[in-house]
Amino acid sequence: MDIRIVRIRAEERKYHEELYENNKLFESGSWLFKPVKTVMDNLVYFNSYEHITVLDLGSGIGRNSIPVAEAIRSRNGKVVCVDLIESALLKLRNNSLEYGVSEIIETLISDIGDYQIPNKAFDYIIAVSALEHVESELKFIEVLNRMAQGTIGEGINCIVINTNIQEIDILTGNELEPFMELNMTTIQTEQLLSEAYQGWSLVYTAMKPLEFVIERNNRKVLMKSDCLTYVVRKK
Template sequence: MNEVEKIRSAEMEYHNTFYKSAKLYQPGSWISKPVANVMEAFELLENSKPLKVLDLGSGVGRNAISIAQKSMDGTVIDCIELLPSAIEILNDNAKDYGVQDKINGIVSSIEDYNIVNSYDFIIGVSTLEHVNDEKAFELVLTDIRDHLAINGVACLIINSEVQEKDTESRELLVPQFEVNMPTNDMQKLVHNIFRDYEFVKEEIKSLNYIINRADKEVNLSTNAVTFILRRTK
């Protein structure tokens, strides 16, 4: 197993375990509500027509379900997710919230998914850094740029400068992120790729929290960068 496979396996194990224990929109976990910046970006859209939405790394529907609830009939949200178990839970959640006609769950890695449609809204929340490598990362960003409709909006939240530390031994661990760029370098890359787009919002949040890795508590710190982008021409 190479390094990327090890990282992806660890991430899949973490999310598989988490999704079995946490219920969507119930207090006490990070899926207790949709991401505020995603919903802020959604409000920039003309919502008087059915929308085409792409959620890259949808999980169990943290953002997609809320967007579906606020969208007109005929809206389709393509939810790309690597974990088959997460797609199963996503479909159950869509039924529970009465939006199953708007949710289209697709099992795929982000880098292997071929974007063919034009989308009004594209989301990538803490997922794009889990593609194979920096080349794949750049290609996915370019694909997003090329498939955003005129007046469409993208909300991308990307982790950078990630560190993971064993909470007991204080030992620095190998971060379980396939792409872990310096914050400034990542911002420059995004600005270059989306140079003809409007940067509606760009902010950096330094985050620090405890996660579980192979039954060990790990302190994860990151600079999470939010980009809200709009295509104007």
């Protein structure tokens, strides 16, 4: 693996492990305090389903997968959660016990760029702030194709991805190299998504500027990006 990717992943692992250690799921103080609204809103498409299968790529400690599991618990649901950080999946399993959904949560440790999604296995595939962590544009396209192939007819794919990422040292104002594996423009990302999901129905798309402060090596860094949401339904 490219030394740049190794270095970025080490820093990202450190950031997420500290975040998960210092912030409890669904408590105010971080972006873990509630699920993504669009992720939850899309569940309406499955109201008539007696059985629902969900894949959460880059699940972390359960910000989205726990509420989704709660919502589909009464309908013989299953949520498969994939993440690269083993400690995050351990916390996810503990959270699933706390929220009473452990019986329908399945965890798998894997780089989402390498995870082989079973063909036509999932009604709903979620990738929130996950696909920008694959190692290359080629890998991004491969994952999109696996997501499309892994979706059952009339299923939904919900993608939230950061584009045009900038990192700025708050103390000096200097722009830093973004610690993100894949940093594409919004236009480029939209084009690749459109190509990958050709023939699908576009359910919803939106873009909004996003910025928040993170800590890298004991210094405050302002991260700015375009947050692109893209929801499609298989015909």
